[in-house]
Amino acid sequence: MSRSPRRLATGGRIDRARPINFSLEGRALQGFAGDTLASALLANGVTLVGRSFKYHRPRGFMSAGVEEPNGLFTLGAAGRTTPNVAGTVTDLYEGLSAVRQNGWPSVDWDLMAVTSWAAPLLAAGFYYKTFMGPRRNSWMFYERFIRRAAGLGRAVHLPDPDRYETQHLFADVLVVGSGPAGLAAAWAAAQAGAHVMLVEQDRELGGSLLSARLDSPEERWRAEMLSALRRMPHVDIRCRMTAIGLYDGNTVALVERHQGRPDPARGEAREIVVTLEAGAIIFATGAFERPLVFGGNDVPGVMLTSAARSYLNRHAVVLGRRVVVATNNDAAWQSAADLSTAGAIVTILDQRQTVNRRCLELANDASVTVKLDATPTRAIGSRAVTAVRFSTSRASREHSLDCDLLCMSGGWAPVVHLTSHTGIKPRYRADIDAYVPGEYAAGHFGAGAMTGTFALSAGIREGERAGRRAAEHAGYVSEATRAQCALPAGEDAACEVGPARLAPPAARGKAFIDFQNDVTTRDIAVAYQEGFTSVEHLKRYTTLGMGTDQGKTSNVNAIHAMAGYRGLDPQTTGTTTFRPPYTPVSIGALAGRHVGQHFRAIRRSPLHQWHVANGAMFIEAGLWQRAWYYGWAGDSASAAYINEMKLVRGAVGICDVSTLGKIDVQGPDAAEFLDRVYVNSFARLPVGKARYGVMLNDNATVLDDGTTARFADTHYFMTTTTAQAAEVASRLEFLLQTAWVDLKVSITLVTDEWAGMSIAGPKAREALQLALPGHDWSNERLPYMGCVDIDVDGVPLRILRVSFSGELAFELYIAADRGCALWEHLLTRAATLGIRPYGLEALAALRIEKGHVAGLELDHRTTLDDLGLGKMAASNKTFVGCALRERPELRAPGRWSLVGLECLESGGTLRGGAILFAPGDEVAGHGRGYITSVTWSPQLGKYIALGLYQGGLVHEGEDVVCAYPLKQEHVRARIVAPAFVDPRGERLRV
Amino acid sequence: MRHALSGAAWPRAWRSPQPKSSYDVIIIGGGGHGLATAYYLAANHGVTNVAVIERAYVGSGNVGRNTTLVRSNYLLAGNTQFFEYSLKLWEGLSHELNYNVMLSQRGQVVLAHDPLQLDGLARRGNIMRLNGIDAELLDRGEVMRTLPYLDYSQQARFPILGGLLQRRAGTVRHDAVAWGYARAASGFGVDILENCEVTGFERDGSRVTGVKTSQGSILAGRTAICVAGHSSVLAAMVGLRLPIESHLLQAFVTEPIKPFVNHVISFGAELFYISQSDKGGLVFGGHIDGFNSYTQRGQFPRVQAVAECAVALMPSISRLRLLRHWGGIQDMTPDGSPFICRTPLEGLYFNGGWCYQGFKATPAVGACFAHTIAHEEEHPLVRHFGLERFRQANGHDEYGLGNWTYKQ
Amino acid sequence: MNASVFERRSALAERVDVGGRDGANGRRGILITETRGSHVAELTAFRDALYGDRLREIALPLLGALPTEVGSALESARITVLRLSVDQYWVATRDASIVAELARAIPVSLGSVTLLTGRIRLTVEGPEVRLLLCKGIALDLHPRRFKVGRLAQTELHHSAVVLLRTGESCFDLYILRSFAASIWDWLIDAALPIGYDVAILDWSG
Amino acid sequence: MLKITCPGCGIRNYTEFRYAGDASKVRPAHGVRDLAAWHDYLYLFDNPKGPHREYWQHVLGCRRWLIVERDTATNTVQRTLFALDGSGA
Ligand SMILES: Cc1cc2nc3c(=O)[nH]c(=O)nc-3n(C[C@H](O)[C@H](O)[C@H](O)COP(=O)(O)OP(=O)(O)OC[C@H]3O[C@@H](n4cnc5c(N)ncnc54)[C@H](O)[C@@H]3O)c2cc1C
Ligand SMILES: NC(=O)c1ccc[n+]([C@@H]2O[C@H](COP(=O)([O-])OP(=O)(O)OC[C@H]3O[C@@H](n4cnc5c(N)ncnc54)[C@H](O)[C@@H]3O)[C@@H](O)[C@H]2O)c1
Ligand SMILES: Cc1cc2nc3c(=O)[nH]c(=O)nc-3n(C[C@H](O)[C@H](O)[C@H](O)COP(=O)(O)O)c2cc1C
Ligand SMILES: [Zn+2]
Numbered sequence A: 001m002s003r004s005p006r007r008l009a010t011g012g013r014i015d016r017a018r019p020i021n022f023s024l025e026g027r028a029l030q031g032f033a034g035d036t037l038a039s040a041l042l043a044n045g046v047t048l049v050g051r052s053f054k055y056h057r058p059r060g061f062m063s064a065g066v067e068e069p070n071g072l073f074t075l076g077a078a079g080r081t082t083p084n085v086a087g088t089v090t091d092l093y094e095g096l097s098a099v100r101q102n103g104w105p106s107v108d109w110d111l112m113a114v115t116s117w118a119a120p121l122l123a124a125g126f127y128y129k130t131f132m133g134p135r136r137n138s139w140m141f142y143e144r145f146i147r148r149a150a151g152l153g154r155a156v157h158l159p160d161p162d163r164y165e166t167q168h169l170f171a172d173v174l175v176v177g178s179g180p181a182g183l184a185a186a187w188a189a190a191q192a193g194a195h196v197m198l199v200e201q202d203r204e205l206g207g208s209l210l211s212a213r214l215d216s217p218e219e220r221w222r223a224e225m226l227s228a229l230r231r232m233p234h235v236d237i238r239c240r241m242t243a244i245g246l247y248d249g250n251t252v253a254l255v256e257r258h259q260g261r262p263d264p265a266r267g268e269a270r271e272i273v274v275t276l277e278a279g280a281i282i283f284a285t286g287a288f289e290r291p292l293v294f295g296g297n298d299v300p301g302v303m304l305t306s307a308a309r310s311y312l313n314r315h316a317v318v319l320g321r322r323v324v325v326a327t328n329n330d331a332a333w334q335s336a337a338d339l340s341t342a343g344a345i346v347t348i349l350d351q352r353q354t355v356n357r358r359c360l361e362l363a364n365d366a367s368v369t370v371k372l373d374a375t376p377t378r379a380i381g382s383r384a385v386t387a388v389r390f391s392t393s394r395a396s397r398e399h400s401l402d403c404d405l406l407c408m409s410g411g412w413a414p415v416v417h418l419t420s421h422t423g424i425k426p427r428y429r430a431d432i433d434a435y436v437p438g439e440y441a442a443g444h445f446g447a448g449a450m451t452g453t454f455a456l457s458a459g460i461r462e463g464e465r466a467g468r469r470a471a472e473h474a475g476y477v478s479e480a481t482r483a484q485c486a487l488p489a490g491e492d493a494a495c496e497v498g499p500a501r502l503a504p505p506a507a508r509g510k511a512f513i514d515f516q517n518d519v520t521t522r523d524i525a526v527a528y529q530e531g532f533t534s535v536e537h538l539k540r541y542t543t544l545g546m547g548t549d550q551g552k553t554s555n556v557n558a559i560h561a562m563a564g565y566r567g568l569d570p571q572t573t574g575t576t577t578f579r580p581p582y583t584p585v586s587i588g589a590l591a592g593r594h595v596g597q598h599f600r601a602i603r604r605s606p607l608h609q610w611h612v613a614n615g616a617m618f619i620e621a622g623l624w625q626r627a628w629y630y631g632w633a634g635d636s637a638s639a640a641y642i643n644e645m646k647l648v649r650g651a652v653g654i655c656d657v658s659t660l661g662k663i664d665v666q667g668p669d670a671a672e673f674l675d676r677v678y679v680n681s682f683a684r685l686p687v688g689k690a691r692y693g694v695m696l697n698d699n700a701t702v703l704d705d706g707t708t709a710r711f712a713d714t715h716y717f718m719t720t721t722t723a724q725a726a727e728v729a730s731r732l733e734f735l736l737q738t739a740w741v742d743l744k745v746s747i748t749l750v751t752d753e754w755a756g757m758s759i760a761g762p763k764a765r766e767a768l769q770l771a772l773p774g775h776d777w778s779n780e781r782l783p784y785m786g787c788v789d790i791d792v793d794g795v796p797l798r799i800l801r802v803s804f805s806g807e808l809a810f811e812l813y814i815a816a817d818r819g820c821a822l823w824e825h826l827l828t829r830a831a832t833l834g835i836r837p838y839g840l841e842a843l844a845a846l847r848i849e850k851g852h853v854a855g856l857e858l859d860h861r862t863t864l865d866d867l868g869l870g871k872m873a874a875s876n877k878t879f880v881g882c883a884l885r886e887r888p889e890l891r892a893p894g895r896w897s898l899v900g901l902e903c904l905e906s907g908g909t910l911r912g913g914a915i916l917f918a919p920g921d922e923v924a925g926h927g928r929g930y931i932t933s934v935t936w937s938p939q940l941g942k943y944i945a946l947g948l949y950q951g952g953l954v955h956e957g958e959d960v961v962c963a964y965p966l967k968q969e970h971v972r973a974r975i976v977a978p979a980f981v982d983p984r985g986e987r988l989r990v
Numbered sequence B: 001m002r003h004a005l006s007g008a009a010w011p012r013a014w015r016s017p018q019p020k021s022s023y024d025v026i027i028i029g030g031g032g033h034g035l036a037t038a039y040y041l042a043a044n045h046g047v048t049n050v051a052v053i054e055r056a057y058v059g060s061g062n063v064g065r066n067t068t069l070v071r072s073n074y075l076l077a078g079n080t081q082f083f084e085y086s087l088k089l090w091e092g093l094s095h096e097l098n099y100n101v102m103l104s105q106r107g108q109v110v111l112a113h114d115p116l117q118l119d120g121l122a123r124r125g126n127i128m129r130l131n132g133i134d135a136e137l138l139d140r141g142e143v144m145r146t147l148p149y150l151d152y153s154q155q156a157r158f159p160i161l162g163g164l165l166q167r168r169a170g171t172v173r174h175d176a177v178a179w180g181y182a183r184a185a186s187g188f189g190v191d192i193l194e195n196c197e198v199t200g201f202e203r204d205g206s207r208v209t210g211v212k213t214s215q216g217s218i219l220a221g222r223t224a225i226c227v228a229g230h231s232s233v234l235a236a237m238v239g240l241r242l243p244i245e246s247h248l249l250q251a252f253v254t255e256p257i258k259p260f261v262n263h264v265i266s267f268g269a270e271l272f273y274i275s276q277s278d279k280g281g282l283v284f285g286g287h288i289d290g291f292n293s294y295t296q297r298g299q300f301p302r303v304q305a306v307a308e309c310a311v312a313l314m315p316s317i318s319r320l321r322l323l324r325h326w327g328g329i330q331d332m333t334p335d336g337s338p339f340i341c342r343t344p345l346e347g348l349y350f351n352g353g354w355c356y357q358g359f360k361a362t363p364a365v366g367a368c369f370a371h372t373i374a375h376e377e378e379h380p381l382v383r384h385f386g387l388e389r390f391r392q393a394n395g396h397d398e399y400g401l402g403n404w405t406y407k408q
Numbered sequence C: 001m002n003a004s005v006f007e008r009r010s011a012l013a014e015r016v017d018v019g020g021r022d023g024a025n026g027r028r029g030i031l032i033t034e035t036r037g038s039h040v041a042e043l044t045a046f047r048d049a050l051y052g053d054r055l056r057e058i059a060l061p062l063l064g065a066l067p068t069e070v071g072s073a074l075e076s077a078r079i080t081v082l083r084l085s086v087d088q089y090w091v092a093t094r095d096a097s098i099v100a101e102l103a104r105a106i107p108v109s110l111g112s113v114t115l116l117t118g119r120i121r122l123t124v125e126g127p128e129v130r131l132l133l134c135k136g137i138a139l140d141l142h143p144r145r146f147k148v149g150r151l152a153q154t155e156l157h158h159s160a161v162v163l164l165r166t167g168e169s170c171f172d173l174y175i176l177r178s179f180a181a182s183i184w185d186w187l188i189d190a191a192l193p194i195g196y197d198v199a200i201l202d203w204s205g
Numbered sequence D: 001m002l003k004i005t006c007p008g009c010g011i012r013n014y015t016e017f018r019y020a021g022d023a024s025k026v027r028p029a030h031g032v033r034d035l036a037a038w039h040d041y042l043y044l045f046d047n048p049k050g051p052h053r054e055y056w057q058h059v060l061g062c063r064r065w066l067i068v069e070r071d072t073a074t075n076t077v078q079r080t081l082f083a084l085d086g087s088g089a
Helices: A037-043 A111-116 A138-149 A180-191 A207-211 A217-230 A305-315 A331-341 A357-365 A456-473 A521-529 A535-542 A555-566 A587-591 A608-613 A637-650 A670-677 A725-739 A764-771 A816-829 A840-850 B002-006 B032-045 B079-097 B115-130 B140-146 B174-187 B228-237 B300-313 B315-319 B362-375 C013-017 C049-063 C096-105 C129-133 C177-191 D035-043
Strands: A015-024 A027-033 A072-075 A082-086 A096-100 A163-176 A196-199 A235-238 A241-247 A251-257 A269-283 A287-289 A302-304 A322-327 A345-350 A369-372 A374-380 A387-392 A399-402 A405-409 A412-414 A427-429 A434-436 A444-446 A512-514 A616-621 A624-630 A653-656 A661-666 A690-696 A702-712 A715-720 A746-749 A754-760 A787-792 A795-800 A809-815 A896-903 A915-917 A929-937 A942-950 A959-964 A969-976 B022-028 B050-053 B108-112 B136-139 B162-166 B191-193 B198-204 B207-213 B216-225 B245-254 B264-267 B272-276 B282-292 B321-332 B339-342 B348-352 C030-036 C039-045 C072-075 C079-085 C088-093 C111-116 C119-125 C151-156 C159-167 C170-176 C195-202 D003-006 D010-013 D018-022 D051-057 D065-071 D077-082
Touching: A015 A037, A027 A037, A037 A305, A163 A180, A163 A456, A163 A587, A180 A196, A180 A207, A180 A217, A180 A235, A180 A269, A180 A456, A196 A241, A207 A217, A207 A305, A217 A235, A251 B300, A269 A456, A269 A587, A269 B300, A287 A305, A302 A305, A305 A322, A305 A331, A305 A405, A322 A331, A322 A374, A322 A387, A331 A345, A331 A357, A331 A405, A345 A374, A357 A369, A374 A405, A412 A434, A444 A456, A512 A521, A512 A555, A521 A535, A521 A555, A535 A555, A535 B174, A587 B300, A587 B315, A587 B321, A608 A616, A608 A624, A608 A816, A616 A840, A624 A637, A624 A840, A637 A653, A637 A840, A653 A816, A653 A840, A661 A670, A661 A725, A661 C111, A670 A715, A670 A725, A702 A725, A702 A787, A702 A795, A715 A725, A725 A746, A725 D051, A725 D065, A746 C039, A746 C111, A754 A764, A754 A816, A764 A809, A764 A816, A809 A816, A840 A929, A840 A942, A896 A929, A915 B115, A929 B115, A959 B115, B022 B032, B022 B207, B032 B050, B032 B174, B032 B362, B050 B174, B050 B216, B079 B174, B079 B362, B108 B115, B108 B140, B115 B136, B115 B162, B136 B140, B140 B162, B174 B191, B198 B216, B198 B228, B216 B228, B216 B362, B228 B245, B228 B321, B228 B348, B245 B300, B264 B300, B272 B300, B282 B300, B282 B321, B282 D018, B282 D051, B300 B315, B300 B321, B339 B362, B348 B362, C013 C177, C013 C195, C030 C177, C039 C049, C039 C096, C049 C096, C079 C151, C079 C159, C088 C096, C096 C111, C119 C129, C119 C177, C129 C170, C129 C177, C151 D010, C159 C177, C170 C177, C177 C195, D003 D065, D003 D077
Parallel strands: A015 A096, A163 A196, A163 A269, A196 A235, A269 A444, A302 A405, A322 A345, A322 A405, A345 A369, B022 B050, B022 B216, B050 B191, B108 B264, B216 B348, C030 C195
Antiparallel strands: A015 A027, A072 A082, A072 A096, A241 A251, A251 A269, A287 A412, A374 A387, A387 A399, A427 A434, A616 A624, A653 A754, A661 A715, A661 A746, A690 A702, A702 A715, A754 A809, A787 A795, A795 A809, A896 A942, A896 A969, A915 A929, A915 A959, A929 A942, A959 A969, B108 B162, B136 B162, B198 B207, B207 B216, B245 B282, B245 B321, B264 B272, B272 B282, B339 B348, C030 C119, C039 C088, C039 C111, C072 C079, C079 C088, C119 C170, C151 C159, C159 C170, D003 D010, D018 D051, D051 D065, D065 D077
């Protein structure tokens, strides 16, 4: 086992017995269970971990958590390549392979760093002022280079082999964050009897307590609390789970990460997105440490103080031998002491003139050198920090201190992200120089550092209180459980915060505010001078806070800088808007299992399996998959449908029409009801008859058409188009429940209850006689548009003699689960007639020959009259849409209305979407109409079409030009009545 | 360029004046439309005594939160010319404003997943070509060559059959549009009044004579409403009801990555479109949340539904990570088309109802609305966009939406 | 009726036959059963308070008992009665004659009896059943919130389903036939990490 | 997440419902042919930022039509009832 130079021999929360192999750019390295990628790299001496976005400056880790702006890696290979992953939150796993980003040719030797010579050019807003070039489209030229330079990691165009899931969970009380405040809150809420879910993004519970030494009272308290919580049966504890967003109605979105490498073949999900509904929510999300702003504050080796402590105590990594800790607050003193105790030579520079007695004692006990009134002005070093310059208010001369680790602590920024997601603005508290939640929605509670309560015991008590109140809000009031939990032994660490001093923009060296997006104090000055002074303008002009870290370490410093220029206090300037997700979340995780074939449910007809087994090809029709054509007829749709058409016109075919919407309309007022919704009359439809009907929207466009049959005085069976079935049903229910509440009608959607099949062709009757011989199929018994319920062997069959194809046809409906048997029965018994199935393509072509409207003719823009159906409208009754149908432009004679078209050019093709012109017209503009549906007509031996044309059939017999400039085609056609086959309908009635 | 090279800051982009007591024209709303209107009033009509009144900061509305797609692939007479005019104005805008708005004509592909959809695209493409607008119809193979990273596998729930490509379509840097127009308008003397909310109107009978604001009353010869999602709120202040419902549309951006998607791609199975910003984030959007709302933040199920579309279209996006999502309030109209017109009240002009499509229209709206205000008569390119159009017929229904504001 | 040439066929025939799979931990925490040969009928009264009471009067002797609460069900050996809304009941039974009797007994002027042949009944059960269902159903199924005998009309994989809790860790799902295969595929995919067995309960014999 | 309490089914996610616009508008009685009345009913909206009375159908649940009173500025729901019980104002 290799010894890393910076790893302590003992201590930390790593398991030295479980080494983990990983690699950086192919170089084999080793860490331990309990390491993050960041801690393992640091232990191996890798301190240069990335290049910055704009200037390609070398960068090291700044933090040890989700706020990390610098240490982003591309993990994995092939389809598992994942760019922009923060090493600080990546738990090390066996075989992990990482690549540093944004350096070319490599992060160690980055030639792009030359861009920093051109730095003046890259000041805030430079894009807007330049690159316009001499020509209108010059930007497109520059953009190529800018795009290549922009972006952080590189993604691959390979499908993701991993699996994700989504879940819906519920809890009485959700506690976000497992620091001392969160642990206490969960404990108290559970004590009161509430079902508690405690979520923590880290792999371990404890939050900031994990950075304490293992022999500390804090750690003992943590351990006791955890075992108390684990003994409570209704506490659900989840680590590696991040609350990513707070939404309306106490909904929290969370993402849970799989530990290590999940195996998709065994169903393991890489990430699970949970939508959680909670009775009450406690936010115990802690606080981020703010960086200090001084020249060169981005040099590798400059780091947040809390991070250095975390690496030391949690991962047993010492990051420097000569350490300077620069701070404005008490918390850093503990870190300084711990670093010193671990063997480093530590100096603390505190900006304040005086500090708490306890801090000084702590420093004294740990042999930390103290310099008060000391503000860092500049870090020295390029690829690693070598010294720090600082100034005091008394002397004008700068002092210098050599160091190999420079820790900074500029105060604390409570994590107010989640509470702000629903629009609550944070409030500024001057006493701690920080933003805290402005208020809480009902049932929301805050506790600990996120509310600005930095003292440990106070945070624990606040957590407890929040836990009890949350439980109470969720309905658990229990007087018996006022017991308090124990507090950690000893006195709390001091936690005062002084004001943060920013380096003036004139100071030497770049002083970074947003490290990832390379926004410096100078950029803020530029934005100020140019008037981009509101925090939102500042953000957008400089891109501040817009990186992968969303400004977790930079927003507050930036606001302070701008507030300073404007002479305003930070309450007035306010913050930018906090938006979900709190930390980036995989798009695959959001999609969960709704991927591939599961993207949207597939609806299948009761005959689907038969089609599959018998060589059908399928086509999407909304959610449905419908049989498009059958292998028996040809290898492609264009070949097959013609043979299928011929079969129907010449003998007999059978077609699955189960997808049609079916609605049972029953009740004493059923007739009146249908009279109101259809343009034509259904009240006078005799029992035993069916009728084609059209219904309109209120605005008089056609909503749907279909056949409705009457089986009893009070019972109708309605069919709708496949596409509009859901819409029609909802509409009918709407009318009955909101407008016509006096009608006694019940509507039942029975689409799924019936299998439907159409037997069509001159031999259709023969086919039925063969297949169902016991019944009278004669024209007398069942004439055209007749309907009847029959019984075959005790099984009810519903027969409608209707035709879409124009041939003699019968629609048969049977209980859905018996559909396949009937279908097979028909095919077998009538086999001698040559009966075969035909698909949607042939069905559509047959109806074009017959001139029936469908598909693109019913496009929500056409009216009854546009479709040539105006005469269907009954004049002696009113129907939905009849009022607005009278609007002048809908009645205008020049409206585009339905025509038939015949191709006049042999070898010419009519195409859907061609634009129609009169022969003398200039072929430009919007034409006089267009082609909606086209088919080759085997009957006529040419292409025929339906279309909409200005004035419609007034122009019957005239020629038109069908322009299809997309293919440079102009084809001549003739306007004809839209009924190409059997215009008088004789074949239907035989 | 000189300022840029020297590294010195430019002067203030736009002045921050005190409101005057009256103006010739007041424009309510400092979004793209309001600012462009002010600019063209000054630049094209010499009307410079103008105030743009913005309740928050310039660009805080939809101009600053949209998915930046510009295109002119329209079908209906009226729309084709209007949106093509707009695209032409985009093509010269950076130079006109001396401000780089970063028009990036990377091309847009609209996909079709069933034959009817493909016919619909063909019709659209044919109309475009017949009006001098570039369009190409791609079959499945051509789509595969152009966009090799979409899902062409057996697993694809809605197979891709083809698409319509407009090469001149693309994206524009949204904030730069607001800032560029604000800067140029301010340069002409237009007052841009930020953090000033209009709370009512000054009236003299049926004539609107100015506005009440959070900073007091300001009078105007003509007053123009340009408030995007809040049109009804403003209209209610003068007792008007509009054919508009306000709906929430969400937008999404991923972490920045190296060039990954070149075109703007629009899925055809559901409303979903994606492009990559110059900064490297994939920017995408979908359907409105589906019920009216002024909350400017979305519902989580829509986030998931949009992510599902993203993966359905482009499986490799699965591992990329969502960085941020936000919402904007947009006016939805029964026919999906906007309004640019006079109103029943004298001195009051209205522009709104832009649904999903107002960003691409920004320059044309500015030019045509400015004309309408200056001439007290609608510009010929916007005559279809009147408030009264539903009294005659069903309006101007580009996508065949029926009459539903919330189903589009 | 069952001897007909038009025999009933499951929408899931090929799917159920494939059998179960072990989960990530080697176990099978879920059993999914398709019930074949059951009959589901819907009884509704037209909108009128009196009609509903009449309907109940007629149905009660035929069904033995009716659930009193909307959103609950009563199960007996032969028959399950679900009360979906005030005057809307489902009767699920292996006994076709009950449905026929109901249809005969309830006058058409009062309401309707519709045989639902397009509903598939799946039973999902096992120690991990809530984990499975939470992947698709947005209801709190903790037993203190959703008790045995409760039912809900709700959404699963973009379609409307009826969910009935028949035991602490046992639920019936009534799904629409056209969605059935898709929901099945989705369910077993969701059950993959948990591990599942499949079974058929055939009542048609 | 917006939640709607269906009087029949209890509290559910809004995704089980479909929204259908302003319920305070009065639909002209069937058979009325007044163009202006239909125009206003169909095309004009108060669209308030604040309390709004609207139709939703519990389309993936009991299929009943509901009237929901919701604040469009906050999405908080004040009241839900069956449309049948709430017709009129
Ligand atoms: C998420 C999203 C994505 C979109 N994607 C696209 C796209 O890709 N392509 C496209 O073409 N279009 C898109 N749109 C639509 C487009 O953004 C808008 O149609 C367009 O920006 C509206 O015009 P505007 O820029 O003037 O609006 P806004 O920028 O919204 O301007 C209106 C201004 O009025 C102000 N205001 C409101 N009330 C008052 C008051 N009382 N007093 C003073 N000021 C007031 C607001 O603060 C706001 O700044 C999208 C919209 C959204 C929400
Ligand atoms: N002395 C000081 O000035 C000072 C300042 C700040 C903090 N502190 C100390 O820090 C501690 C604060 O305790 P605390 O409990 O409030 O905070 P904490 O930082 O200990 O715990 C917060 C926890 O919440 C988790 N978290 C945050 N956002 C999350 C999300 N969206 N999803 C899941 N998990 C999330 C974090 O990972 C962390 O574990 C105290 O010990 C306090 O003394 C001291
Ligand atoms: C085209 C476009 C690209 C964006 N890219 C980013 C981005 O890279 N990083 C980021 O943080 N936000 C990005 N945003 C979102 C903004 O931060 C912000 O959320 C949005 O403008 C809405 O404003 P609000 O969140 O303040 O309400 C982008 C917005 C748009 C419109
Ligand atoms: Zn319901």
